[in-house]
Structure formats: structure tokens, C-alpha cells
Amino acid sequence: MSIWRSAAIAAPMSIPAIPRARRHEMTKRPHDESGLGRSSSAKGKPFGDTAREFQENGYAPIPLNGKQPLVTQWQSYSASNSRPSDSTLRSWIRNFSGANIGLVLGGLIDDAHRLAVIDIDDERFVGMLTAILGDDLVVKKGKKGASAFVRAHAELKTSRLTSPTLGHVVDFLSNKSQTVVPPSIHPETKQPYTWVGRSLLDVDRDDLPEFSLRNFNLMKTIIESEHTAAILEGDTTHWPVLQLSGQCVRHGDDEEIVAAISSLFPAGYDGDSLKELPGMVADAREKGWDNPSDSSDYDPGDAGPRPLGYTEQHTYIFYLPTRRQVIQLSPQQLTTPAGLLGLEEQEFWAERYPKFDKNGNPTGGFTSLIAGNSLMKACRRAGPFNMARVRGRGVWREGDRIIVNLTGDVPEDAKNVYVSFDPVELDGTVSGINTSGILDALSLPNWRNPGDPLLLLGWMFLAPICGVLDWRPHIFIVGARNTGKTTLVNGITKLLSPLAVSLDGQSTEAGIRQTVGPDSLPIILDEFESDGKTSRLLSVLKLARSASSAEGYVARGTPEGRALQFSIRSAFLFAAINPTIVGAADATRIIQLHLDRHDDNPEVARAFNQAMQEFEQYAPGWIKGAISFAPQVPKAVSTFIGEMPPGDSRHNKNIATLLAGAFLALEGRTPNPLDAAAWCEKYFDLIESHAEPHKDDDAEDCLNLLLAAMNEGDSFGTILATAAQQGSGHNALPAVDALRNHGIKWVGDGFVVANKHPGLEAIFAKTRWEGNGWSASLLRIEGAVRREPERFNGPRHRGVFIPASVLDGIEPMPRGQY
Numbered sequence: 001m002s003i004w005r006s007a008a009i010a011a012p013m014s015i016p017a018i019p020r021a022r023r024h025e026m027t028k029r030p031h032d033e034s035g036l037g038r039s040s041s042a043k044g045k046p047f048g049d050t051a052r053e054f055q056e057n058g059y060a061p062i063p064l065n066g067k068q069p070l071v072t073q074w075q076s077y078s079a080s081n082s083r084p085s086d087s088t089l090r091s092w093i094r095n096f097s098g099a100n101i102g103l104v105l106g107g108l109i110d111d112a113h114r115l116a117v118i119d120i121d122d123e124r125f126v127g128m129l130t131a132i133l134g135d136d137l138v139v140k141k142g143k144k145g146a147s148a149f150v151r152a153h154a155e156l157k158t159s160r161l162t163s164p165t166l167g168h169v170v171d172f173l174s175n176k177s178q179t180v181v182p183p184s185i186h187p188e189t190k191q192p193y194t195w196v197g198r199s200l201l202d203v204d205r206d207d208l209p210e211f212s213l214r215n216f217n218l219m220k221t222i223i224e225s226e227h228t229a230a231i232l233e234g235d236t237t238h239w240p241v242l243q244l245s246g247q248c249v250r251h252g253d254d255e256e257i258v259a260a261i262s263s264l265f266p267a268g269y270d271g272d273s274l275k276e277l278p279g280m281v282a283d284a285r286e287k288g289w290d291n292p293s294d295s296s297d298y299d300p301g302d303a304g305p306r307p308l309g310y311t312e313q314h315t316y317i318f319y320l321p322t323r324r325q326v327i328q329l330s331p332q333q334l335t336t337p338a339g340l341l342g343l344e345e346q347e348f349w350a351e352r353y354p355k356f357d358k359n360g361n362p363t364g365g366f367t368s369l370i371a372g373n374s375l376m377k378a379c380r381r382a383g384p385f386n387m388a389r390v391r392g393r394g395v396w397r398e399g400d401r402i403i404v405n406l407t408g409d410v411p412e413d414a415k416n417v418y419v420s421f422d423p424v425e426l427d428g429t430v431s432g433i434n435t436s437g438i439l440d441a442l443s444l445p446n447w448r449n450p451g452d453p454l455l456l457l458g459w460m461f462l463a464p465i466c467g468v469l470d471w472r473p474h475i476f477i478v479g480a481r482n483t484g485k486t487t488l489v490n491g492i493t494k495l496l497s498p499l500a501v502s503l504d505g506q507s508t509e510a511g512i513r514q515t516v517g518p519d520s521l522p523i524i525l526d527e528f529e530s531d532g533k534t535s536r537l538l539s540v541l542k543l544a545r546s547a548s549s550a551e552g553y554v555a556r557g558t559p560e561g562r563a564l565q566f567s568i569r570s571a572f573l574f575a576a577i578n579p580t581i582v583g584a585a586d587a588t589r590i591i592q593l594h595l596d597r598h599d600d601n602p603e604v605a606r607a608f609n610q611a612m613q614e615f616e617q618y619a620p621g622w623i624k625g626a627i628s629f630a631p632q633v634p635k636a637v638s639t640f641i642g643e644m645p646p647g648d649s650r651h652n653k654n655i656a657t658l659l660a661g662a663f664l665a666l667e668g669r670t671p672n673p674l675d676a677a678a679w680c681e682k683y684f685d686l687i688e689s690h691a692e693p694h695k696d697d698d699a700e701d702c703l704n705l706l707l708a709a710m711n712e713g714d715s716f717g718t719i720l721a722t723a724a725q726q727g728s729g730h731n732a733l734p735a736v737d738a739l740r741n742h743g744i745k746w747v748g749d750g751f752v753v754a755n756k757h758p759g760l761e762a763i764f765a766k767t768r769w770e771g772n773g774w775s776a777s778l779l780r781i782e783g784a785v786r787r788e789p790e791r792f793n794g795p796r797h798r799g800v801f802i803p804a805s806v807l808d809g810i811e812p813m814p815r816g817q818y
Contacts (some may be wrong), residue, residue, distance in 0.1 A: 077107065116150050116173060304348060315331075361506075481811050528575060639660070707720070
């Protein structure tokens with residue numbers, strides 16, 4: 001009986017199981033005849049005492065420092081199948097007598113076999129050695145695991161076997177390798193290596209256990225299987241045992257496989273899987289898993305799932321041509337009929353992996369295990385898959401090549417994987433679109449900066465083809481009620497239809513990324529106001545920031561509970577009454593365009609409304625026109641960047657991109673450096689006006705955050721603007737009085753913000769102004785001064801007085817509401 005076996009578990013087919021507990025009790029007894037396995041002390045001479053005897057028995061001994069060779073060119077003994085000469089060995093013994101001793105591996109024992117070692121680091125796999133090779137082993141033991149000497153098939157090379165969940169498990173050592181042997185001293189434990197049972201010197205090399213290609217493949221399959229870890233744990237083993245049985249049947253007979261898998265079960269296992277194991281192996285063989293021809297290369301044909309690769313989470317990625325989707329599936333889903341039928345119809349699978357009755361006649365069904373195994377093999381051959389290669393609907397660039405993916409019809413030689421689950425058809429024509437007229441229409445509202453419509457035009461031209469941009473700027477239109485903001489946003493949405501993704505301003509970051517996925521489309525968010533949840537606004541703006549360069553990934557949830565990682569490459573347009581949370585990081589990517597109230601000129605209002613309605617007739621011809629210029633966009637942007645005045649590089653990139661888009665739209669040609677220089681000079685004031693958000697002063701960001709905070713459905717800014725409008729009657733407003741609970745108090749012609757207050761601490765938590773840092777920033781607001789202690793519905797606190805002028809442009813509460 002094997003020294004690793006025990007009667008603790010009754011294995012089926014009279015094959016003793018190898019419980020884990022016994023693997024840790026391997027006897028460390030010295031060889032009692034030759035003395036080579038004696039428990040040498042640190043004062044012994046491992047190399048000097050044993051090297052010559054190993055040499056005389058056909059091995060190539062070399063001196064080691066710990067586990068590292070002390071001599072050079074030792075690998076030549078493996079390549080030439082030779083041993084150190086007598087004179088060389090005498091020199092080594094004289095110089096390295098007290099060193100550890102190692103044996104060079106890989107030398108031929110006969111024409112078909114080499115000397116090799118199976119070095120197992122994980123104790124739980126030690127029993128597998130006996131299960132595969134039998135009891136008559138030659139094994140040494142050091143700190144952990146065990147190492148068995150074998151006569152390995154000559155074609156087997158040194159390799160490392162790694163479990164997908166457990167990591168490194170086994171080193172198969174053969175050519176160009178060496179191994180330390182007793183009585184060497186382990187460099188970490190300071191204890192001698194020992195033989196377990198027989199010494200290597202007790203066995204002729206020709207009598208070492210044979211390790212065949214089939215043995216190696218069986219061991220490799222077990223170690224590298226994603227199901228092995230579950231069997232070692234002993235929990236929920238039925239499915240893993242069933243799957244591992246199917247994976248192993250072509251690499252051994254039933255008895256060998258049952259013994260090998262049985263050795264994995266933990267000590268004391270009392271479940272049914274061990275009893276059912278022989279039947280599972282027999283069933284897998286009956287279903288044809290042992291016949292390589294039955295699981296030959298998978299052929300998806302024109303419509304079948306196309307294997308793209310696998311992920312580090314041990315899932316498999318496929319492209320579904322009929323649905324234009326990329327999908328991620330687990331091994332369990334791929335080996336069940338239901339999972340496969342979710343990919344293709346039964347006829348597809350029955351044609352490739354038919355199921356037969358006992359008379360050999362096709363049943364019309366299919367063998368899901370074989371089909372799933374073939375699919376997984378195909379994915380493994382494809383290699384690791386990077387989700388950054390998945391491109392959804394939109395216009396993209398591969399080097400100098402433009403890929404238009406709106407219907408899923410893309411060139412077969414495209415480098416990336418293009419999906420289009422919901423194809424977009426463009427029916428309009430490019431002719432008849434007056435881009436100058438569109439700019440005139442955009443200029444009708446009362447813009448605070450008269451040049452802003454030009455930048456907006458540039459965004460509108462580039463947004464449908466934003467996938468070709470290396471850098472995507474975003475727009476934030478700010479305007480109070482009755483400024484035409486909503487009418488403008490509706491017009492832009494019509495012009496960019498059907499590509500524009502128009503979402504409610506209350507949408508969450510998770511909702512946006514679920515909707516957009518891998519697409520590169522314009523995203524429009526009107527009424528992007530705070531609902532009392534600042535974190536929602538911050539997360540959406542963070543998503544927009546990542547979309548500027550697509551440097552980061554966002555995870556999209558799947559029905560299987562796993563996640564596909566997509567890079568967001570969309571151009572965002574926000575619109576709101578207040579520029580709520582646009583901090584320094586956002587201002588470098590999001591350009592604010594301010595609308596002021598118009599003078600109620602009815603003719604202008606009618607002209608503007610009519611123009612916005614007419615935008616609909618230009619779509620989708622506007623998009624087709626933008627697509628036609630997509631190849632020129634990168635050069636146009638680069639040309640404008642090169643002619644921008646000195647300034648913040650990211651600001652210049654933002655404005656240059658938008659100016660390039662506007663130039664292409666208006667001029668209908670690619671700009672040269674002279675064109676770009678003339679525009680940069682002409683619009684110098686516009687460029688400089690938008691450089692202000694890039695200053696280091698964060699006072700306005702701090703104030704914007706404060707004014708965006710909510711009290712019972714109204715923002716602080718709206719409440720304070722109402723107080724300013726009411727003048728002496730402000731004290732009667734409950735909403736104004738309620739702000740004292742948040743550390744804000746109206747005084748005279750402005751308001752005081754406490755230097756320290758629990759309400760303010762909650763508002764500024766997890767921002768750069770937390771810890772009372774808001775007071776220092778607010779003091780930099782124009783007209784702000786320090787204030788002596790005031791009472792804020794509780795203790796008195798010093799504060800910062802801020803003039804009411806900062807509230808200009810903020811819409812007050814409607815009459816009757818307060």
C-alpha cells in the first residue's frame with residue numbers, strides 16, 4: 001500500500017483514495033544501507049560525501065549554493081548526455097565538499113526517455129503522483145510538497161503547470177534543469193532533504209517509473225482545469241467532477257482517471273461525487289469526449305458564434321454575427337443545452353455535434369458537453385481578449401482608415417470587433433444644408449460671450465463622429481429660465497438625430513454607461529440639476545471626463561453577474577440653470593457656454609423657435625456631411641493646435657478641436673496653417689475668455705458646489721436669489737430661514753457662510769474643501785470679507801460674507817412657491 005494512501009475513504013473500483021491528511025505525513029526516514037539519506041547536520045559534506053557515488057550510477061552531480069549551481073556550463077551535461085569527468089569531479093569535491101549536491105536532468109536514459117523530476121509544490125496534489133504512476137516511486141522531500149524522479153518521454157520539455165485559480169502547482173524539470181538531492185541542506189528550513197522510501201541510488205535508472213506523454217497530459221489537464229479547485233475544497237463537487245471527468249477521458253483509461261481525480265478529494269469527504277465518479281468517467285467516454293475527431297476545430301460558418309478569446313475571470317468571449325453583439329459566457333453556460341441554445345438554434349448545434357441513439361442513428365439533438373468544450377478550446381486558441389477592441393455604433397478610426405459602424409456592415413479585415421445591436425439607418429442627403437445659416441440660428445439667443453455659438457457649432461459637427469477624435473471636448477450650456485436653453489437643446493437633438501442619445505438630466509452614471517455601452521455617440525443631458533445627491537452629478541461628470549480620452553474603462557454589468565469592460569468614447573452636452581459641479585478637473589474637459597435672458601423681442605423669439613424646428617429637416621444629412629469629413633478631422637485638429645496662442649495645453653486642445661470642427665463645417669475643406677493662424681487671431685478674445693476656468697483659484701468651484709446644495713427641493717442658490725429679490729421681506733421666507741440650519745444666513749445685501757458648521761461639513765464632505773477648507777476658498781470671491789460671529793440657529797460662528805452680486809443670473813423661486 002502506498003505511503004500516501006489510507007483506508008479513510010473507500011474509493012470506487014477498489015482504487016484506494018489518497019486523503020489530504022496523509023499527504024502531510026510522508027515519512028522522512030533516511031536510507032539505512034548506503035547512508036546517503038542520513039539526516040546530515042550542517043557540518044556534513046553533502047557534495048563531498050555523495051557526488052562520486054551518484055556519478056558512478058550514471059548521474060551528473062554538480063555543487064550547489066543552496067539551490068543555485070556553483071559552476072558554469074553545467075547545462076552541457078544535459079545537452080550532451082554526459083557526466084563530469086573524474087578530474088573535474090575531484091576538483092569540485094576538493095573545492096566544494098561542503099556544498100549542496102544537485103543532479104543535472106534531461107540526459108537520455110535510453111533512446112525514448114530522459115531523466116526528469118516532477119516537482120509538486122502544493123501538498124494537495126502529491127497523491128496524484130501515486131494515482132498516475134503507481135506506488136513504486138523514488139521521491140525526495142524538502143520544505144513542502146514532493147519531487148518524484150521518472151523516466152520521462154524524450155519529447156517532454158521542462159515546463160511549469162499552473163492552475164487558473166491556485167497558481168503555480170507543478171514544475172516538470174527535464175532539459176536544461178537540475179534538482180537538489182539529499183543529503184543537501186534546505187536553504188530556508190536548514191534541515192536536510194530526505195528520501196521518502198527508497199533512495200535514487202537504490203534504483204537503476206532503467207527501472208525508474210515511466211512518465212508518458214499521456215501521463216503528462218492527464219496531469220496537465222487536472223492541474224490547469226478550472227474545476228479542480230472546487231474538488232480540492234470538497235464543496236459543491238458534482239458539476240466540477242462531471243466537467244473534469246470529461247476533460248480527462250482522452251488522456252487515460254477509466255481506472256487511471258478515477259484514481260487521479262479521487263486523489264483530489266479532501267480527507268473525510270462523504271459526498272456522493274466520489275461514488276458517482278466511475279459512472280461520470282464512463283458516461284463522458286460514451287458521449288465521445290475521448291475521440292478528438294468529435295471535438296475538432298469549431299466551425300462557426302457564416303452565422304454561428306465567433307470565438308474572440310477568454311478573460312482572466314475564466315469566461316469566454318464571442319461575437320454573434322446575427323445580433324451584432326459581443327457576449328461573455330461561463331464554462332457552465334457553454335456546456336449546457338440551454339446556454340448553447342441561447343447562442344444559436346438547435347439545428348446549428350445538431351449539425352456539428354450530433355447526438356446518436358444506441359443504434360448509431362442521429363436523434364436530432366446534440367451533445368452539449370462536446371460542443372461547449374470545442375467552443376472553449378477555440379477561445380483558448382484565440383488567446384486573451386482585450387475588451388478595448390470592442391467598438392459599438394459610431395464612426396471610428398483605425399490608423400488612417402475610417403470605419404463607419406452604424407449598421408454592423410464593416411470591412412472584414414477591420415482590426416477591432418464592431419458590434420451594432422440596434423442598427424442606425426441614415427436616409428437624408430448632404431446637399432441643401434446651409435451651415436452659415438445654422439450658425440446664424442445658434443447666435444439668435446443672448447449669449448454672454450458672442451463667440452460661443454461658433455464653439456457650439458464645432459461640437460455639433462464633431463459629436464456624430466467623435467470616435468475619430470483622440471480628445472473629445474464636452475459642452476455645458478448654462479442658462480436661467482426664459483433664455484431659450486431648452487429650445488436650443490431640443491434643436492440640437494433634432495439635428496443630431498438619430499445618433500444623439502438624449503437622456504433625462506437625472507440619469508445616473510450607471511444608467512448612462514448601460515445605455516451607451518461600447519457606442520461612440522453624442523450624449524445630451526438637459527436639466528442636469530442637483531436633486532440633493534451631489535454624488536450623482538460627480539459620478540456623471542467623472543464618466544464624461546473618462547470619455548474625453550477613453551483612457552479608463554467602465555464596467556457594464558451582464559445577466560451572468562459578470563462585467564464587460566468598455567472604454568467610453570462619447571461627446572457630452574450638458575444643460576442646466578446653474579453650472580452646478582464643474583470643478584477644476586471638469587473645467588479642463590467641459591467648456592461652459594452661458595446664456596443670458598433675452599429682451600423679449602417676439603420676432604427674435606419666433607425666428608429662433610422656427611430655426612430650431614427646421615433643424616429636424618437637416619438631419620441626418622448633417623451627420624452624413626460630418627462623416628464625409630471624418631478623414632480630415634485629425635489633421636484639422638492638429639493644425640489648429642499648432643497655431644493656438646500659448647496657454648494651458650488641455651484648454652488649447654479643447655478649443656482647437658472645436659474651432660477645427662467649426663472650420664470644416666463652414667469652409668468645407670481642410671484648414672492649412674495659415675487658415676488656422678488667421679482664425680486663432682480672429683477669435684483670440686474667445687480663446688482667452690474660456691481660459692479662465694483653468695486658473696488655479698478654486699473659489700468659484702467652491703461657491704458653485706455650495707449653491708447647488710438642496711433644501712426641500714430647491715437649491716441654495718435659488719433660495720438666496722429669492723431673498724435678494726425680496727429685499728426687506730426676505731426674513732419672512734421660511735426657506736431662507738431654513739438655510740441657517742445649514743450654516744448660511746442672509747445679512748443685509750448678501751449672505752454669511754459659517755467657518756464651521758455641521759450642515760456645511762456634510763455638504764463639503766469628500767471634496768477638496770472638507771475639514772472647514774471652504775472658508776479660505778470663499779474668501780477669494782470678489783467682494784467677500786471676514787465676518788464677526790453670527791448666530792446660525794444655534795451656536796455663534798465666525799464666517800465669510802459674500803455679496804448678493806454672485807447670485808446674478810440665478811433664477812429665483814416662482815412667486816407663490818415661497
